[in-house]
Amino acid sequence: MTDTIIDRCEAKGLRMTGQRRVIAQVMEDAKDHPDAEEIYARATTIDAAISLATVYRTVKLFDEIGILERLEFGDGRSRFEDADRPHHDHLFDLRTGEVIEFVDPEMEILQEKIARKLGYTLKGHKMELFGVPLDKDSDA
Amino acid sequence: MTDTIIDRCEAKGLRMTGQRRVIAQVMEDAKDHPDAEEIYARATTIDAAISLATVYRTVKLFDEIGILERLEFGDGRSRFEDADRPHHDHLFDLRTGEVIEFVDPEMEILQEKIARKLGYTLKGHKMELFGVPLDKDSDA
C-alpha cells in the first residue's frame, strides 16, 4: 500500500522505459485529476522527449492493469488518478469542470445495495454526482 | 405534464420545422436512450430528408431549453431522453452499454444531503452508477 506507482508497475512486470517512469511520477505527484493533455504537459517539463501518443498509450495500459483509474465526467475527456487510494466518490461541477472528492459511508452501503438488487456489481469509480454550485445566481 | 414534446416546443416558442417535429416524435416514442446516430436512423424512416447535422443541432437545442436531457456514460457518445419524466437514476452496464433505470427514495435523499453539504445543488441526471453483471465469470 505504500508502494509507488513505479513499484507497482515493476511488480506487474512492465518494461519500465524512461517515458513510463516519468508518467508514473507525474501521476504519483498529482493531487488532482489530470487529463491526457495535462499529464503530457507535466511530463514534458521533466523530459521533453515524450509524445502525446505515448501518454495516451501509457494511461490506457495503466488503467487496464489497475495502476490508474479512468474517470469520465461526460465533458469528452478522460481524467486519471492513482488507483491505489482509499475509495471515494466524485462530484463534478458542471459549471467549472472542477472535481470534488467525497466519502460518505451511507452512500457506500446504499450504492452496493441498489446495484445488488439490480443484479450488478459496482466497479471502478462507483458513483458520480453532477452538480452546480449553490449560489443565488444558480439556475439549478 | 401530459404535453407532448412538440407541445412543449411550441410553448417555448420554437419554430417548428418538419425536421424538428420528426425528431420530437422519435423522442416521444423512444422507450430507451438513443444517441444521435440512433435518433437519426429512426428519424429517416419517417422522413428521409433529415441530416445527421440537424439531429445534432436539434438535440443540442432541445437539451439547452430543457426539452430533452443529455446522458453521458463515458463511452464517447451522448444519449438523450425526454426531460419531462419522473426523476430516476441510471446504472450503466460497462460490459454491454445497456442503460438500466432505477428509482430509490433513500438515494434521492442522500444525494441531496451530500450535495448540500458540499455546497452544491444537483442538476440534470443526478447520479450514474457504473456496474458490471453479478455473474461467476465477472472480474468485478
Place this chain on the structure above:
DNA sequence: GTACCTGCAAACTTTTTGCTACCGA
C-alpha cells in the same frame, strides 16, 4: 419579407493506430 433553419462538407476534439526505428531486460 426576414430571421431562422437545413444540408453538405469541412473542421474540430479527443483518442487510437500503422509504421519504422529504437531500447530495455
Place this chain on the structure above:
DNA sequence: TCGGTAGCAAAAAGTTTGCAGGTAC
C-alpha cells in the same frame, strides 16, 4: 538479441460549424 515500445503522422469517432439556399411565421 529481439520483442515490446516510442515518435510521428494519419485515421477514427463523435460532434460542431461556415456557407448558400430554403422555409416558418
